[in-house]
Amino acid sequence: MKIAGNDQGVAELKALHAADKNHIKCLIDEARTNTDRSAEFRGKDGVLYVLRLDLKSGDLQVEPSHRQRE
Numbered sequence: 001m002k003i004a005g006n007d008q009g010v011a012e013l014k015a016l017h018a019a020d021k022n023h024i025k026c027l028i029d030e031a032r033t034n035t036d037r038s039a040e041f042r043g044k045d046g047v048l049y050v051l052r053l054d055l056k057s058g059d060l061q062v063e064p065s066h067r068q069r070e
Contacts, residue, residue, distance in 0.1 A: 002059045009062035012043030013051065027051050028060070040065055 003010050017024040030039035031053040038052045048065040 002057075003062065004059065005062035006049070006064055008045065008047070009043070009049040009064060012045065012047070012049060013041070013060075013062055015044065016041065028053065031060075040067075 003013065013024065016027075027039045027041055028051075031037055031051055032055075037055065038050050040048055040050055042048050048068055050063055050065045052061040052063070053059075054061065
């Protein structure tokens with residue numbers, strides 16, 4: 001499994017994983033079961049990110065969400 005995409009988003013996802021390994025498992029499970037194969041999470045920087053799962057390769061793509069709060 002590879003994690004790619006927005007560098008800051010990848011760093012935030014890794015920080016979440018370091019703090020609580022179950023949190024990233026829940027995000028991946030949510031992405032796996034959603035019809036659009038994605039799950040949102042908020043980093044410590046306050047930015048909302050989207051985690052997308054590629055079912056064929058198992059890779060994760062992280063990008064900032066277009067649904068940011070102001």
